[in-house]
Amino acid sequence: MAGKKQYPLRIDAAVYDALERWAADEFRSVNAHIEYVLREALRQAGRLPGPRRPAEHEDEGGAPGGPGNSPGAGRPD
Template sequence: MPERKKFLLRLDPRLYAVLEKWAQDELRSVNAQIEYLLKEAARRAGRWKEEKEEKDERK
């Protein structure tokens, strides 16, 4: 598994509470839930490419 980038994130307490409940509902940590949501948003925006696609572009 690749090393993860660490950074500080400040959130509105109400938003954190929503994320915390949502993460519990999906059996994830809050950190994993945030990462999942960000990846989904990047995919939908066409900015996230799967590793296979990136390798094909490098050839």
């Protein structure tokens, strides 16, 4: 793995506070969580080498009201 680059980041206080709470929920430091969020965004955009996993919000034929999403779908009668 390549070394880590240091980069000073100026960020809005409210955004930082939200990141701090989110990082705490995920048991990460703010710095590690920023790196995680950026890496996931890069991966979803196809800009990071490696296998691309579909995003949770992308439609893969399972949109609400679509096949397999009706009430009771997948349940035996």
